[in-house]
Amino acid sequence: xxxxxxxSEKPLPSSVSxxxxxxxxxxxxxxxxxxxxxxxxxxxHTSENGTRWLLTIDTRDLPVVRCTCGSAAGQRTTEExxxxxxxxxxGTPQHxxxxxxxxxxxxxxxxx
Numbered sequence: 390x391x392x393x394x395x396x397s398e399k400p401l402p403s404s405v406s407x408x409x410x411x412x413x414x415x416x417x418x419x420x421x422x423x424x425x426x427x428x429x430x431x432x433x434h435t436s437e438n439g440t441r442w443l444l445t446i447d448t449r450d451l452p453v454v455r456c457t458c459g460s461a462a463g464q465r466t467t468e469e470x471x472x473x474x475x476x477x478x479x480g481t482p483q484h485x486x487x488x489x490x491x492x493x494x495x496x497x498x499x500x501x
Contacts, residue, residue, distance in 0.1 A: 416498055430455065431490065434483035442483035444471075444490065454487065 407421070414421040430445035433454065440458045447453045447468055454474040457466045471487070478484045 433486040
């Protein structure tokens with residue numbers, strides 16, 4: 390994982406056409422206005438020591454897993470791509486949570 394600063398919350402990139410936004414919204418069963426509000430990270434897992442894994446968007450508008458660790462020396466935040474995260478750590482609670490979320494989203498999309 391590479392260290393990265395925590396980006397601010399951002400709406401979906403404006404390069405996506407309104408028609409495409411509506412198509413995506415229809416598939417997800419939400420209003421197209423949903424994409425114009427800031428994205429909130431999805432918490433995958435919080436460990437007993439307070440380390441948190443979040444699914445969020447990075448500064449390049451790409452989905453990433455952000456890990457935030459707190460210690461006596463201070464807080465450290467790292468981010469890695471979804472594909473990198475999925476290729477390691479199988480069986481961990483945060484890995485299983487991401488796989489379950491992907492399974493759920495695919496099932497919702499494919500059963501419409």
